[in-house]
Amino acid sequence: MAATGAQLEREAGLPVSRRTDHTDPESLENFLRPIVEQFGCDLEAADVSPAGKRRLLRVLVDRDGGFSLDDVAEVTRAISKALDADDVMGDGAYTLEVSSPGVDRPLTLPRHWRRNVTRLVEVTLAAGGKVTGRIKVASDEAVELDVKGRPRTIAYADVVKAKIQIEFNRAAGNDEPAADGTVEEN
Incomplete structure (x- = not known):
């Protein structure tokens, strides 16, 4: 009788994988990417997790x-x-679940910044400190923010963390903050 992968891992003194499927995340993403690209989409993530007796495949585009x-x-x-x-x-x-990332997704790639032009963002800098401003322009290397009426360019390499700030009182399509300056943070 042939040994299973788990038996071979045990015999070799390796930690036994808890995965119940044989889906390699990289292979799965490579399989899904061309499918979503034909719709003009980017594959942001693909994750398989146990869900009772089934598995849940979450695809973010x-x-x-x-x-x-x-x-x-x-x-x-x-x-x-x-x-x-x-x-x-x-x-x-x-079970297959396909959705788009929510506003709470961290901005980690230039396209994330570009897709959020005019939105308010809080940026944690590698040098320390935080900057909150409205995204004006996003290039492949840096973002230009409007920080209290003044332009500030920040290279992506200088960003530790960046997150969109939820604005409940901002009119749709309006580049200006609410009159009372109210901003709700996630």
Whole structure:
């Protein structure tokens, strides 16, 4: 009888994997990326986690201009059809969940900054301190913020953490903060 992967790991003195599926995250992302790209989307994340007797495949996609529910449904159908035709998920039942990242997603790539132009952001700097400002321009190397009416350019390499600030009193499409300056932080 052939040894299982877990038996071989135990015999070699290696920690036994808790994974119940054989889905390699990198292979899964490489499989999904061209599918979502045909809809003009970027694959932000793909994660498989246990959910009772099933597994949950969460796929986060985003694109410039955002998504409608119809767009999400279209991408979901394409991913589902491709997964049904391939064994990338291995044996066993799974649930597919496709969505776009929420506003609480950290800004880690230039495209995240670009997609949030006009939004208020709090930036933690590598040199220490925090800066809060409105994103005016985002390039491949840096972002220009409006900080209390003054422009400030910050290189992405100097950012430790950046998070969009939720503004409840800002009118849609308005680049100006609420009259009373109220900003709600996540």
